[in-house]
Amino acid sequence: MGLLSKKDAALITDPFADNNPITIQVLGICSALAITAELKASIVMAVSVLFVLGVGNVVISLMRNIIPSKIRIIVQLIVVATLVIIVDQVLKAFAYELSKTLGAFIGLIITNCIIMGRFEAFALANGPWRSFLDGIGNALGYGVILIIVGFFRELLGSGTLLGFKVLGDPIEKTGLYAFGYENNGFMLLAPMALIVVGIIIWIQRSRNEALIEE
Amino acid sequence: MEHIELFFKSIFIDNMVFATFLGMCSYLAVSKKVSTAVGLGAAVIFVLAVTVPLNWLLDQYILKEGALVWLGPEYAEYDLSFLSFILFIATIATMVQLVEIIVEKFSPSLYNSLGIFLPLIAVNCAILGGSLFMQSREIATLGLATTYGIGSGIGWFLAILAIAAIREKIRYSSIPAPLRGLGITFIVTGLMAIGFMSFGGMLTGGDEEAKETPKTEAVQVNKDQVKAKEEMKKKELANNTKEILK
Numbered sequence: 001m002g003l004l005s006k007k008d009a010a011l012i013t014d015p016f017a018d019n020n021p022i023t024i025q026v027l028g029i030c031s032a033l034a035i036t037a038e039l040k041a042s043i044v045m046a047v048s049v050l051f052v053l054g055v056g057n058v059v060i061s062l063m064r065n066i067i068p069s070k071i072r073i074i075v076q077l078i079v080v081a082t083l084v085i086i087v088d089q090v091l092k093a094f095a096y097e098l099s100k101t102l103g104a105f106i107g108l109i110i111t112n113c114i115i116m117g118r119f120e121a122f123a124l125a126n127g128p129w130r131s132f133l134d135g136i137g138n139a140l141g142y143g144v145i146l147i148i149v150g151f152f153r154e155l156l157g158s159g160t161l162l163g164f165k166v167l168g169d170p171i172e173k174t175g176l177y178a179f180g181y182e183n184n185g186f187m188l189l190a191p192m193a194l195i196v197v198g199i200i201i202w203i204q205r206s207r208n209e210a211l212i213e214e
Numbered sequence: 215m216e217h218i219e220l221f222f223k224s225i226f227i228d229n230m231v232f233a234t235f236l237g238m239c240s241y242l243a244v245s246k247k248v249s250t251a252v253g254l255g256a257a258v259i260f261v262l263a264v265t266v267p268l269n270w271l272l273d274q275y276i277l278k279e280g281a282l283v284w285l286g287p288e289y290a291e292y293d294l295s296f297l298s299f300i301l302f303i304a305t306i307a308t309m310v311q312l313v314e315i316i317v318e319k320f321s322p323s324l325y326n327s328l329g330i331f332l333p334l335i336a337v338n339c340a341i342l343g344g345s346l347f348m349q350s351r352e353i354a355t356l357g358l359a360t361t362y363g364i365g366s367g368i369g370w371f372l373a374i375l376a377i378a379a380i381r382e383k384i385r386y387s388s389i390p391a392p393l394r395g396l397g398i399t400f401i402v403t404g405l406m407a408i409g410f411m412s413f414g415g416m417l418t419g420g421d422e423e424a425k426e427t428p429k430t431e432a433v434q435v436n437k438d439q440v441k442a443k444e445e446m447k448k449k450e451l452a453n454n455t456k457e458i459l460k
Contacts, residue, residue, distance in 0.1 A: 026396060029238035030339045073333065074307055081300045089296060104346035107299050111339040113239045190233060191411070194404035198397050205392035212391050 015141030028114035042150030046143030057135030157187030224365030231373035237340030251378035259367030266363030
């Protein structure tokens with residue numbers, strides 16, 4: 001990459017695997033689990049967080065020298081809340097049905113710990129460009145897990161992807177259903193999200209022994 | 215009766231952790247020891263019990279469509295609900311600051327053991343989630359809002375207490391190495407959530423039909439009206455945005 005120095009590129013690639021916000025840092029779990037029953041909702045959520053975290057990190061980084069440290073939490077919350085209101089209003093205008101499905105969870109981006117965590121740990125100490133890359137990197141690491149979980153839950157739970165029937169039609173018994181395959185409705189319920197994430201953690205840690213806890 | 219029903223519903227059926235996955239970050243991070251889990255759980259109950267009714271008042275008298283009518287008839291058209299995120303989070307941040315001061319004064323040892331997680335209650339999704347669900351489920355009175363706040367606080371407390379106890383025991387079990395720590399906690403939580411799903415029929419006696427509530431026509435009509443209203447709002451919003459973008 002000519003555009004990015006090696007150090008800058010690491011800001012984006014690290015959160016993807018060895019420093020993933022969800023599976024390693026244990027941040028931002030709530031939304032990752034609650035809205036992943038459909039792939040579409042997962043993607044929208046990932047994009048929203050990408051926007052909020054990217055822009056928010058830049059804003060905080062620009063203001064880092066003038067924020068008094070005692071009230072920084074309030075300042076950070078106001079910045080996030082403003083960005084989330086923008087996302088919420090845009091979704092309501094252009095994708096109303098989807099914003100109904102996501103419901104309160106768009107508002108809950110405000111309390112997504114990844115965002116506060118990155119503000120505290122990175123944007124307050126680094127310049128705007130590096131903060132932007134860091135924000136994008138972490139949001140992508142978050143989005144990847146969201147999309148993996150959403151993919152498996154929708155595929156196994158309702159046999160569709162983004163609403164298209166990829167496994168055939170369950171009523172007319174075409175495709176896989178002709179061989180006696182059934183949808184596993186359990187995948188759509190809340191507990192399976194936890195178990196899917198647990199399995200992702202298992203796979204990731206058995207591939208990289210250094211991540212194993214004592 | 216209504217209060218008792220809502221109370222048990224918010225503890226068991228709509229449990230913050232197991233049904234909606236709120237407050238998972240602190241739930242996973244602070245649940246290694248029972249004693250700290252109890253401290254954080256108590257703080258969460260308190261903050262929820264105070265912020266949900268406070269935010270209910272804000273919602274009722276400032277934010278809702280037409281809520282400003284007490285200022286005079288000319289304000290009846292105002293709809294400030296897009297500001298709810300900012301106002302809610304400001305209330306919560308203030309209350310958490312207050313709790314922090316109180317805990318530091320009266321129980322320094324608890325204050326030290328909670329460390330960074332006390333201020334982080336402000337960004338615990340369970341707290342903001344409580345207020346947002348209170349808003350979206352249209353809870354009708356201040357009393358019900360308080361009940362809802364306390365109930366969901368107790369639900370969260372129970373969840374973190376249970377997982378902390380399990381994690382203390384599980385340390386001596388032989389678990390595949392990559393699954394140790396975080397992985398097994400996720401899976402155990404999943405199993406607990408499956409267990410909590412069995413509370414689903416608690417208030418209806420397991421009667422599936424009673425769960426889908428629209429019993430009377432009045433409710434149905436009301437729903438239609440709400441739907442029509444939503445359609446209107448949607449169109450309005452879309453128009454507004456298009457104009458702005460132009």
